[in-house]
Amino acid sequence: MDNGKMKIGIFVDSFYPNIDGVSQVVNNYCTCLSRYDDVDVTLVTPRYKEGHYERYPFRVYPYLSFGGPGKVGYRVGWPFVPKIVRDVRAMDFDLVHIHCPLCSSELQRLTNKDGHAKTVLTYHTKYDVDFEARLRLAPMKKIAYRFLKANVNYPDEVWIVSQGSEEALRRIGFTGTCRVMENGVDLPRGRASDADCDALRREYSLPDGVPVFSFIGRMQWYKNIRLLLDGLKLVKEAGLNFRFLMVGDGQDLNEMKAYVRQIGLADRVIFTGSVREREKLRVFYSITDLFLFLSTFDTAAIVVKEAAASDVPVLFAAGSDSAYGVEEGVNGWFAEENPRAVADKILLAASDRDNLRRVGQKAGETLYVPWSVSVDRAYRRYKEILRGE
16 A cells, blocks of 8 residues: 555456446446545556546546457457556556456456455356357357356455355356445436426327336347347237337347337337436436336346336346345335236236335335445455455
8 A cells, every 4th residue: 555545456348438237337436436535546447449538537547459249339358468467567556356357357367466466356247148148169168168267266355246146156166255245326316306207208208197117228138128028018918008118229229129010019119229328317217117127147237226216116037136135016026037927017016006106115215225335335345355354
C-alpha cells in the first residue's frame, strides 16, 4: 500500500460501450470504490474504439483487443504483449479482483508471477453453457475447459453471486471453497414519476388497463426466450390481452422477431431495441406489472434486483440460480420449464392485480440491494484478505 491506500485492480473482459451484466457490475464496483479515501482503483479492460475512458470517475487502462467471434459487440483482449504486461505490473496492485476467468485471468497471471498481489475472482457466468453452445469441435472444447479450470483454481479467493453458482463452478473442476457475495443495483428504490411512465406508455401505444410484461437483457435464445414466447402464445389463446416488452439487443434478435410473427404474437410483443439510459430503463421497469425471466443460464441476473427496485415481481424458471431469496407467491413466482406451466403461472399472477402489487412490494423489501451496500461488503473483505484473515 502507498500512503495507506489499497491499490485495487478490477480486471474484466468486457466493458462499456458494450452493455451486459458484468459491465454494469464492474462500473459500479469502480465507481463506489473510488469514493473511499483509502482506495486507489484502476479498471483494466480490453479497448473499445468508442470507449471514451476519460469520462469515468476512476482510472481506466484499456489494452489491445480485436473483434470477438459470434457475439455482437464483444471484443477479445490480447494481454500477451510485453508493454501491456510491463504497464500493468508497474501499477503494483495490492489486490486484483477478476470478473472474468478468461483473458483477465491470463493477464493477472502474466503480471503477478511473484504472487505480490492477492487475487479475487467473481464467477458471474456459466461458461460451460457458452462453451457447449459455441464450440463445435471436441479438441477446442477440451482446451477451453482446461484453460477455464486453471483460471478458476488460481485465485486466492473465489466469490460467487448466488449459492447456486457453486454447482456451475464444480462442473468445470473448481476444487476450493467459495464465498457468496451478492451484486447490487444502481437504480434507486421506488418507481419512476407518473409523467415519465405515461410518456413511455404513449411512446409504445400501450392500452390503458392492459397488463404489461417485460424482459430486459441480451436477446439470446439460451436465456429460455423460446419457452417464454411459447408460454405467452398460450396466454393469448386463453383470452388475456397483454403487451410484452422485449428490451435489449443481441445476436438472436432477428430470429426472435421472425418467431414472434410465426406463432402469432406480433400484435402483443414489442421489441424496443437496446436502452442505454439508466433513468429510461427505470421507467420500463416502472410500467411493468410482471417481469418474465426464465433464464437458467444466469447465475444472479442484475435485472432481478433492478425489477425489485421498482417493486416489480418476477416469474422465474423452477431452479433458477437468479431466484436466490425468492419464495413462491411471497416475493415472486416459479414455473416448470414447459409452455403450459409458464402460461398458467402468468395467468394466475395477472388474475389478481392487487396481489401482484403486494408480491412486487415484498420483492422490493427483500431483494433490493444498492451497490453502496454490496461494494462495502467487498471493500471490507479486501481489507481482511490483505491482513491475511
